[in-house]
Amino acid sequence: MKGRTSQFQGRPPGFIFSKEREPRERKSGPSRAGTATLHCEGLPAAQLAHRFGTPLYVYSVSAIRERLEAFERVFRKVPHTICYSVKANSNLSILKLLANTGCGFDVVSGGELARVIRADKRAAKRVVFSGVGKTRDEMRAAIRAGILLFNLESESEMRVLAEVAAGAKRTVRIAFRVNPDVPAKTHPYISTGLQKHKFGVPIGEARGLYAKASATKNLKVAGVSVHIGSQITDMKPFAASMERVAELVRELRSDGHRIEYVDAGGGLGISYEKGSSGFEGPVADYAEALLRPLRKLDVHLLLEPGRSIIAAAGILLTRVLYKKRNGTKQFLVVDSAMNDLIRPSLYQAYHEIVTIAGDGSSPNETVDVVGPVCETGDFFARDRSLPSVNEGDLLAILDAGAYGMVLASNYNTRPRPAEVLVDGKSAKVIRRRETITDLMRSEV
């Protein structure tokens, strides 16, 4: 791609620095011919900000497809279904795009299930339902929809599901989500596979639970499920937990259970750092870590990736409102804030930030990029070296497609951003910007 700069190596093809080719485009945005500016697929980021306003989430169709295809490629040798984890980004248009490629879905609430059904009714049969606190209403809705698998997390939940299924005169497929007691080497808030965490049933107690489940009417034992956390970039914990799951599958089969599915959960991390080495390598290593323990086991593998599909396919565009200096510190106050993207505040997460003109056009300065919310924790970057910008300039916060908009709030009575999906040269609003009237609508 012409004008592509090295800092974008390893990123999906959705976001690139490129030069304007068609003079026609120059009218609609401030980018000048000759300078490489940030584009989402065929559209200049500046033009998108101009058309749709800021803050603005922008997603790339080709970036989503590329990641999905990478998954399909590395798992092609085994029967598998990708059940995209809806909680990473639950926009209906994105769910629809994924459903159209044959994806299944991992949901953790009745609300997420309703979204999947709205996006594509036929996808319901490829839904797995996870989560520690499913309610009877949620179970009823999932039974009615005819989902693929319930991932149970306690004996009490098993009893309740059996009751609800009996009420609906149906038999439902179940797995237990086992807790393998494997440390995931990720942020403590998103590590889930240790005994001290609320998730799953202790793997040592699983055989007893499967025996009870298979003796329970209206339940059909069908699989084993595991999920050890999120943003995991070291493959050893995946391999270790899959070893334990494989051993359990053998034991369960020798106990006489029919285990058709192994649900490996999600959690594959991405590189948020500058100059990452790409996705092909890591996803191949991930497949290797999961598939080696499962060799000869003859199961249908379910995968629940969220972040690794959608994170790098989205950016958050924001405009610099003010430059201010407090003593030695230089701040860029931008029009987006922690209510739009909370990952830096919540997990001390790093997001790469680029200027629309990319590197090299102006000297760097060290800045804190902060929002207008009244919290010291409201920042996107601290002591970050960025090319010098002016008030009114645009910044793009990269890798914001996962756990971005889904975690957005209305704190400080700030309307949530619009979302736009770009496919080639077309941009579609897939969620309109909230208005302040929207925010007050349900109050008296």
Ligand SMILES: *Cc1c(COP(=O)(O)O)cnc(C)c1O
């Ligand atoms: C959050 C979650 C996922 C997705 O995790 P990612 O890190 O986004 O891939 C998958 N399965 C379960 C059960 C989850 O809770």
